[in-house]
Amino acid sequence: MLWLIGCATAPAISSVPELTYSQQAYVIGIADQLRIDVWRNADLTRDVRVRPDGFITMPLMGDVQAQGQTPEALAAIISQELKAVIKNPEVAVTVSNPVSVTYQFRVRALGQVNQPISVAFTAGMTVVDLVLAAGGVSPFGAAQRTILYRLTRAGYVEHPVHLNAILLRGEIATNYLLQPADILIIPEKSVWKGEF
CATH class of the missing domain: 3.10.560.10 (Outer membrane lipoprotein wza domain like)
Known part of the structure; x- marks a missing residue:
């Protein structure tokens, strides 16, 4: 009769896993819920969801590409567009619900x-x-x-x-x-x- 005797040993450490993640500015994605605040313009302040095509719709502007932008960049784009109708618009964009990264992170x-x-x-x-x-x-x-x-x-x-x-x-x-x-x-x- 043949008996097999084995011992459990810890596997050799091949290498320490390389950390490739670093904190980056948030990039807006599809289905993200955004809060657009236009200072002193309550009619333009709103909550919007990024559509499947990557756009949001804003009054006086129509469709604006939001997907792929940081909140700061999107605020600058909206502010630039609003300059045609508002003197010195101040815009803030907040990601109130970051749905697009739910499973990525x-x-x-x-x-x-x-x-x-x-x-x-x-x-x-x-x-x-x-x-x-x-x-x-x-x-x-x-x-x-x-x-x-x-x-x-x-x-x-x-x-x-x-x-x-x-x-x-x-x-x-x-x-x-x-x-x-x-x-x-x-x-x-x-x-x-x-x-x-």
Whole structure:
């Protein structure tokens, strides 16, 4: 009879995941809800939603391209157009509901967590923050085989996360900072790997 004995070892760290995210000025997208304030002109102040064609409609101006503009740039465009009818218009654009980025700026925890989640990304989030938000590792989770998937220009790249070392021994070398679109997957324990 042949007996196979294996030991579970932590995978070697290939490299620290490169952080490519940096805070940028918000760019208006389709379905975003905007508040357009024209100082001293209540009739021109309004709440508008960016249409599927990327435009909004403003009184005295008609259609204005909003998609792809920052709020400051859109305010400058509206102000310039209104100069034909208003002396020194002062315009402010606020994104009151940024619908277009709802799924672009999220991080996700899947697999053997107590509550699989997709949450809005916040600068400074780490692997542990995401695991805690997901209710921790389930009893069936192989925490030592956790993988962080990071989206790069070449596609998703895998980065091993030594979650047991982080949670049980406080070794935080793989408690990586997260960025939008990161996916953390904790696989199920395997009898064949001696994990039960």
